[in-house]
Amino acid sequence: MERIAAVVVTYNRLDDLKKCLLSLHEQTRRPDTIYVINNGSTDGTDEWLNSQPDLIVLTQPNLGGAGGFATGINRAYQDKYDWIWCMDDDCLAAPDALEQLLLSPNIGPCVKNSVSVNVRNKEELAFFVYRPNKTFRHVTDMTQFDIVYGVASFFNGTLISSEVIQAIGIPDKKLFIWGDEVEYMTRAQKMGFPVVTIPKSVFYHPPSVDRDGIPWPGAWKNYYRVRNERRVFQNDHGNKYGFIMFMFWSIRATFEQLASERKNRVYNFLLYGEAAFDSLLNNFRKRPDTILTLRLYRFMNK
Structure with a gap:
């Protein structure tokens, strides 16, 4: 058995x-x-x-x-x-x-x-x-x-x-x-x-949520969603083509945050940009307390 x-x-x-x-x-x-x-x-x-x-x-x-x-x-x-x-x-x-x-x-x-x-x-x-x-x-x-x-x-x-x-x-x-x-x-x-x-x-x-719509400071989790997506693209499409696809996807996703009408769209824009940049540099070391955008948010909202 x-x-x-x-x-x-x-x-x-x-x-x-x-x-x-x-x-x-x-x-x-x-x-x-x-x-x-x-x-x-x-x-x-x-x-x-x-x-x-x-x-x-x-x-x-x-x-x-x-x-x-x-x-x-x-x-x-x-x-x-x-x-x-x-x-x-x-x-x-x-x-x-x-x-x-x-x-x-x-x-x-x-x-x-x-x-x-x-x-x-x-x-x-x-x-x-x-x-x-x-x-x-x-x-x-x-x-x-x-x-x-x-x-x-x-x-x-x-x-x-x-x-x-x-x-x-x-x-x-x-x-x-x-x-x-x-x-x-x-x-x-x-x-x-x-x-x-x-x-x-x-x-x-529990039902899934609109992750783009999560209010700050909880929205910091989207850092990992964006950063980790490069690995998914590469599994699906190969290392070289997947890397290129991620680069274009992440640029579009980052600027879509800035163009949205959400209250904290600037923080979302910075977070997505930070995550995409770290992913492209293969920086998978960050934990929540070292995410720069989250530290900025906490500093500005003491």
């Missing part, structure tokens, strides 16, 4: 984490092991996890989602699990989510994702999917299929074959947040592994 490990990454969302873990314990096919990666939480998560005997807890400084999943996937892979089931702490798995992934068609080494359903409106997807000839917005857009190729919401119920990990490695912890999951998905696709969604397997998740 194949061995399956669940990997949950958490940071300062103890209430959400408890609900997520409960949904894993209630699975009709329970994971053989649950790893929880605690990214240096300061809300009592550490103390609570230490009281849970049925978990393997790995605590580290806050390395973002990328660093959390890099640690968890690497540990589970080294422990020789056949499949690794990855999720954020604000996910809720339907009781048969894992069982349905395992019952889905055998397509060899691959990545199989649960469908992400809006926890506030269960007729709507948590993340809309835009394809050239098809748009997925509602759950029924997905459930008419047994399997949907080329679509997956990493890391929200993402089941990864150990053979895929052997070939593509682990997530790049330098990417920190926002875009790290897309980079990992496109890395798998670049190596020829099927990436699919199984609509019968359901995960509930």
